[in-house]
Amino acid sequence: MARVFITGSSDGLGLMAAQLLIEQGHKVVLHARNEVRAADVNKLVPRAEATVVGDLSSMLQTRSVAEQVNRLGTFDAVIHNAGVGYREPRRNDTEDGLPRVLAVNTLAPYMLTALIEKPRRLVYLSSGMHHGAHLNLDDLTWTKRRWQGAQAYAESKLHDVLLAFAVAQRWPEVLSNALEPGWVPTKMGGSGAPDDMDQAHRTQVWLAVSEDPAALVTGKYFYHLQRRAANPAAGDLKQQEALLKACQAMCGIALP
Numbered sequence: 001m002a003r004v005f006i007t008g009s010s011d012g013l014g015l016m017a018a019q020l021l022i023e024q025g026h027k028v029v030l031h032a033r034n035e036v037r038a039a040d041v042n043k044l045v046p047r048a049e050a051t052v053v054g055d056l057s058s059m060l061q062t063r064s065v066a067e068q069v070n071r072l073g074t075f076d077a078v079i080h081n082a083g084v085g086y087r088e089p090r091r092n093d094t095e096d097g098l099p100r101v102l103a104v105n106t107l108a109p110y111m112l113t114a115l116i117e118k119p120r121r122l123v124y125l126s127s128g129m130h131h132g133a134h135l136n137l138d139d140l141t142w143t144k145r146r147w148q149g150a151q152a153y154a155e156s157k158l159h160d161v162l163l164a165f166a167v168a169q170r171w172p173e174v175l176s177n178a179l180e181p182g183w184v185p186t187k188m189g190g191s192g193a194p195d196d197m198d199q200a201h202r203t204q205v206w207l208a209v210s211e212d213p214a215a216l217v218t219g220k221y222f223y224h225l226q227r228r229a230a231n232p233a234a235g236d237l238k239q240q241e242a243l244l245k246a247c248q249a250m251c252g253i254a255l256p
Ligand SMILES: NC(=O)c1ccc[n+]([C@@H]2O[C@H](COP(=O)([O-])OP(=O)(O)OC[C@H]3O[C@@H](n4cnc5c(N)ncnc54)[C@H](OP(=O)(O)O)[C@@H]3O)[C@@H](O)[C@H]2O)c1
Pocket: 007, 008, 009, 010, 011, 012, 013, 014, 032, 033, 037, 054, 055, 056, 057, 080, 081, 082, 083, 084, 085, 104, 125, 126, 127, 128, 180, 181, 182, 183, 184, 185, 186, 187, 188, 189, 190, 193
């Protein structure tokens, strides 16, 4: 039996992953953006061990999420699942002055990775859209370019793969992998999304807890329980370090 923390588990794939893990007999700690969403999810998943609360678009609240998690003890796996989609019509500046997509999809997983006591496995939710993205690390915050929501989302999902691979390099004792769940009809995916909803949450669960040798790897990318090539930019060690440095500059927290 494993103990797993899942960000963004009040809805969609995070919620589905939580329910599947609990069905399989694992212990799960949920995460919701605020007390109202926490109450919603506690009704949906009454067998969860606990629910931590915090809006990941806020650096202050993201720190608090990490503190709440650490107070609960250590985890076998952390799934960085929370995300904002590709339909942000504008930068939607956060209280820290960052585009919301960057804050939630890139900076929050970085901060939580750095602040939560190291688990045995880390899983990062990317997207098929990351394959076509360029890094543009000189304009992470979209101050030099005209805003494009889909591109900002695709870049943030490329960041998630870089982060997974950078952690795999730095922390050999931790299994750190990324995946794309397929385009599926969650709140984010929208009703017309064509991929298989029944497969979409399984890869994150498998990477978090399975003893299947195929899941006991690190620095790899997956789709539907199968290895898949990631965007080659994600394997570039210099770019990985550049992303970590940029995240550190934004939040003041170094990745140990
Ligand atoms: N669905 C797809 O087709 C698809 C495709 C590729 C990749 N993905 C990735 O899969 C992951 C899960 O997506 P999904 O489809 O399950 O999306 P979803 O149904 O919209 O759920 C997203 C989850 O993240 C939470 N969240 C969003 N912003 C937050 C914030 N600022 N603070 C705290 N929590 C926040 C949401 O909370 P609320 O419930 O309060 O909104 C919800 O629990 C994402 O990383 C996404 O990029 C999804």
